[in-house]
Amino acid sequence: MTGDCSRALLRIFSYQPNPRLWKATIAARHCGVELELRGAAPEQLADWLWDFDARPLTAADRDDPSTVQVGRIGFGGTALRKTPAFLAAHPFGTVPAAFSPDGAVGIFESNSIARAVARLGAAQVGLYGDDPYQASRIDSLLDTCLVFGRDTQPWLLGLRAASVSAGLRAQAHEACASWLDGIERALLASGPWLVGSRLSLADVCFACELTMLWYERPRRAWLAAQGLQGALPDAWATRWPRVATHFATLRAHPAFAPDLEAHLARLESAPAESTP
Numbered sequence: 001m002t003g004d005c006s007r008a009l010l011r012i013f014s015y016q017p018n019p020r021l022w023k024a025t026i027a028a029r030h031c032g033v034e035l036e037l038r039g040a041a042p043e044q045l046a047d048w049l050w051d052f053d054a055r056p057l058t059a060a061d062r063d064d065p066s067t068v069q070v071g072r073i074g075f076g077g078t079a080l081r082k083t084p085a086f087l088a089a090h091p092f093g094t095v096p097a098a099f100s101p102d103g104a105v106g107i108f109e110s111n112s113i114a115r116a117v118a119r120l121g122a123a124q125v126g127l128y129g130d131d132p133y134q135a136s137r138i139d140s141l142l143d144t145c146l147v148f149g150r151d152t153q154p155w156l157l158g159l160r161a162a163s164v165s166a167g168l169r170a171q172a173h174e175a176c177a178s179w180l181d182g183i184e185r186a187l188l189a190s191g192p193w194l195v196g197s198r199l200s201l202a203d204v205c206f207a208c209e210l211t212m213l214w215y216e217r218p219r220r221a222w223l224a225a226q227g228l229q230g231a232l233p234d235a236w237a238t239r240w241p242r243v244a245t246h247f248a249t250l251r252a253h254p255a256f257a258p259d260l261e262a263h264l265a266r267l268e269s270a271p272a273e274s275t276p
């Protein structure tokens with residue numbers, strides 16, 4: 001999927017591992033679409049040039065003041081190096097950042113990058129539904145994933161920075177509860193898949209966005225020491241049984257497992273950390 005760059009239909013720059021990037025890689029694996037991935041660990045992206053031709057900074061890149069941009073989300077206060085061309089293609093300046101093969105079109109927001117993969121692979125499998133109504137229902141669910149991701153992001157970033165509060169946790173917990181209530185009802189109405197009678201982009205984005213919450217797992221002991229629980233309750237599988245069954249099915253699915261399974265298993269078996 002990521003091997004032969006000359007055949008890649010989309011180039012994506014991101015920190016890795018990143019469950020939001022996996023929305024695209026899972027869709028690509030399922031549709032047989034070739035992707036080119038670029039990037040490195042989150043803490044290394046400050047030493048990369050954010051560009052269509054993303055790469056580790058050279059000495060000349062470091063001397064160029066025109067690319068300096070102070071990071072906002074997840075890179076708060078860090079000086080990042082984003083080229084003017086990158087910001088023209090990606091006006092919000094975020095990763096994952098996708099490009100058409102010639103670099104002319106920038107596609108941002110991980111759900112929309114996954115939509116691009118599904119459209120490019122539409123001839124192979126209908127990940128984007130069978131008709132405009134199904135496609136729009138898939139979009140409805142993708143919008144809820146974005147809202148959930150946005151509402152839980154301050155909590156997850158706070159956890160990474162060891163700076164959390166009861167208020168932050170309450171907001172993230174409410175985001176989990178309202179989103180998973182809705183996903184549970186959607187599965188009750190149309191299961192086993194979220195839309196239609198087969199796997200769709202709605203299932204892909206649901207699984208990847210929920211995976212973001214696994215970051216809490218090894219940090220539960222630290223949270224308990226702060227008098228806090230995770231945003232996703234320990235008894236989540238009992239409270240949302242259809243969600244839990246669906247997530248278990250998806251993480252084992254051949255298109256999902258190469259990205260999700262090892263990552264989730266590692267976080268589930270990681271020793272409890274006394275510091276985040």
Ligand SMILES: N[C@@H](CCC(=O)N[C@@H](CS)C(=O)NCC(=O)O)C(=O)O
Binds near residue numbers: 094108
């Ligand atoms: N909703 C977006 C989230 C993307 C996002 O927030 N990316 C952050 C990293 S977690 C970023 O690129 N920040 C760069 C900056 O703030 O300059 C998506 O799903 O793609």
